Amino acid sequence: MNKFAHIASMFVLLILLLPVTAGAIVEPDTKMEFDDTVTIDSEVGNYNLIVTGVGLREKTFMKVNVYVIVSYAIEGAKLEGDQGVALLNLDAPKMIRMDLVRGFSREKLVNAFKDVIVKNYDDLSPFQAEMDEFFAYFKNDAEEGDKLVFTYLPSVGLKTTLNGEDQGVITNFEFVKALWTVWFGEKPANDGLKKDLLVKIAS
Numbered sequence: 294m295n296k297f298a299h300i301a302s303m304f305v306l307l308i309l310l311l312p313v314t315a316g317a318i319v320e321p322d323t324k325m326e327f328d329d330t331v332t333i334d335s336e337v338g339n340y341n342l343i344v345t346g347v348g349l350r351e352k353t354f355m356k357v358n359v360y361v362i363v364s365y366a367i368e369g370a371k372l373e374g375d376q377g378v379a380l381l382n383l384d385a386p387k388m389i390r391m392d393l394v395r396g397f398s399r400e401k402l403v404n405a406f407k408d409v410i411v412k413n414y415d416d417l418s419p420f421q422a423e424m425d426e427f428f429a430y431f432k433n434d435a436e437e438g439d440k441l442v443f444t445y446l447p448s449v450g451l452k453t454t455l456n457g458e459d460q461g462v463i464t465n466f467e468f469v470k471a472l473w474t475v476w477f478g479e480k481p482a483n484d485g486l487k488k489d490l491l492v493k494i495a496s
Contacts, residue, residue: 317329344364362389380477391442
């Protein structure tokens with residue numbers, strides 16, 4: 294069994310969408326609805342994650358809708374100070390889901406991550422290899438309706454799924470933090486989006 298297959302076997306995630314009675318969060322512009330709690334069942338444990346916020350990524354002065362994004366973190370997480378930076382540094386179960394509402398090229402998808410990561414780091418060497426591995430997941434242009442899910446579990450790593458298909462697991466936590474800077478770093482993709490993704494965190 295190769296390394297990825299072994300890790301993936303440990304990371305048999307079943308994200309259970311709770312009944313509507315459990316509550317939901319709605320992105321106001323698109324009216325897209327997401328559960329406010331998700332349960333992750335894996336061979337290393339079961340975890341309850343609660344929503345931290347939902348937002349809409351818009352691009353250009355014409356405010357073209359690009360994707361809807363929802364963020365979750367382990368229930369009871371203590372996020373103090375800059376809550377976004379605290380969330381990206383959180384070495385605990387957390388998850389990000391992106392639902393694309395328009396299609397665009399693979400290059401634009403990769404650069405949507407890369408350009409922001411570069412702005413937040415002077416030195417990429419601690420996770421350059423993992424970043425290259427991550428970008429290699431995306432072999433085709435993005436299409437409207439694509440769903441990307443990034444799920445992190447300590448001792449296992451970061452699992453990426455595209456439309457429900459596993460792409461790989463990255464164990465370097467430095468890259469996990471780098472990816473989360475795209476939305477929660479000191480220089481995020483959009484300050485308003487960062488705020489939206491933190492609105493449900495208790496102060």
